[in-house]
Amino acid sequence: xxxxxxxxxxxxxxxxxxxxxxxxxxxxxxxxxxxxxxxxxxxxxxxxxxxxxxxxxxxxxxxxxxxxxxxxxxxxxxx
Numbered sequence: 001x002x003x004x005x006x007x008x009x010x011x012x013x014x015x016x017x018x019x020x021x022x023x024x025x026x027x028x029x030x031x032x033x034x035x036x037x038x039x040x041x042x043x044x045x046x047x048x049x050x051x052x053x054x055x056x057x058x059x060x061x062x063x064x065x066x067x068x069x070x071x072x073x074x075x076x077x078x079x
Contacts, residue, residue, distance in 0.1 A: 005045050012041035032072035039065040 019035030022028075043061035047053070 005049060008041060009045050012038040012045070014038075016042070029072050029075050032068055032075075036065040036069040036072065039068075 015034045015038030019031045019033070019038060021031070022034060023031030040062050043058060043065070047058040050057075
């Protein structure tokens with residue numbers, strides 16, 4: 001189980017890196033989408049792997065990433 005979560009987490013970090021890279025090179029919408037998806041996966045796997053389960057540790061990062069996803073979809077004239 002831990003190996004599968006680590007592989008998913010590595011994929012999420014790659015998505016975040018690609019999101020930042022796309023954002024730097026003028027593909028803002030694609031970068032924001034990759035960044036938000038990667039952030040949601042990282043926050044969820046970190047929450048599931050911890051011994052303490054406080055809801056704010058999951059809802060705040062996932063909520064902010066979901067809002068970034070929505071904003072990226074509604075950007076006018078984004079490339």
